[in-house]
Amino acid sequence: MSVTTEHAETTAHSEAEETGPPEVANFITVLARSPLKDTPVVKFLHHWENPVFSWLIVVIIGVVVIRGTRRRLMIPSRFQNFLELLVEKFHDFLCGMLGKENGRRFLPYIGSLFFFILINNMCGIIPFMKSSTASYRTTLALALCTFFYVQYIAITKRGVLGYLDHLAGEPRDVIAWCMVPLMFPMHIVQELAKPVSLSLRLFGNVLGEDILIGAFVVLGIALFGLTGFEAIPIGFPIQILPFFLAVILGTVQAAVFAILSTIYILLVLPHEEQP
């Protein structure tokens, strides 16, 4: 039990080992447990673990995308074809929801949001990587981006007075005006609830997946320990089972976040611009 537990603890570490359930170790936590743990670089990486993974993804995807689209061929290579397929499908999907003009306008934001979340979610199943979306700070940051972007769109499309009118429920008769004291704070609360619900939903789901994977890793190591070879630092790879769940849920959660952001944008667009 003691050896098994030790393996489990080394492999399934958590930055919040004092506070919560274990997560699968990533390269930063491995460094933080190595003899280099007291170096300033490792300390910095460990302290800024989630932003580091986010930036890592930004850099990797940035390089891949820049390289992939550098030579825009009329007869595309396989990789360019793959990128075009993603872009076209997302474009068609958004245009279906927002109309052609708005779909094209908001595609860069919504599309990037989807892929950022999706790739972050998928990092949870890549060895030595981590889903930074399992941190509430990351999901709150994304939700705040959407919140402020939606407010910006609402104000630029409707004007300040138009947006206030929208928040007041667009009163046009006496009864509607009487409802304004109720509708206005309700709309404000509704707007403020959007980033909270967006961020909590994503955070909870991704954290749950990561914890599940971590638990399965621990379980695999524990089961391997029962075979009598507990000295070997390895476990049964039974975390493959929640991997499939993580892929599905990670994709669904990215899609939900992106779709809800699209709907929030759609709701603040002037009526004549809504499809």
Place this chain on the structure above:
Amino acid sequence: MLQSLLTTLSDPKVHEAIAQIVTQIIAFLVFVWILKKFAWGRLLQLLDERKEKISSEFDRIKALEEKFIALEHDYNEKLKNIDVEARRIIQDAIADGRRMAQQIADKARQDARQITDKAQQNIEMEVTKARLQLKQDIIKMTLLATEKIIKERLDEAKHRQLISSFIDTIEKN
């Protein structure tokens, strides 16, 4: 309330959380910028260009197809007309040939007739001439015979006229 907010913000943990959130926001905005600049914009533009190119190619192919169909129709019509034309040319040639043959035959016939007429005229002229000569000879011989019979010289001019009128009477009968 403001005091409590400032107190909360000055808490190192809150401060750190805000710093991380801002860093994540910046990371995401950089991600959006990169994708907007290098993926969405470029690829959508490329897709549009390709769509337009394919569309124009299809239009061009359609126009060419229509042109080829028109040309094919035109050639078929011409092929059909070629048979008719060839038949017409042959017919014309045959007609020309017949006409020329007719002309040649007519000319030959006319020439033959002219030659015959001329020969006839020559014959007639020769006959007339011979007859005249014969008449002169007969008159002359008759005068000579008569002079020998009567042993007297006759008046040549008067007797020549008598003999000539006699011969004319015989010819008429």
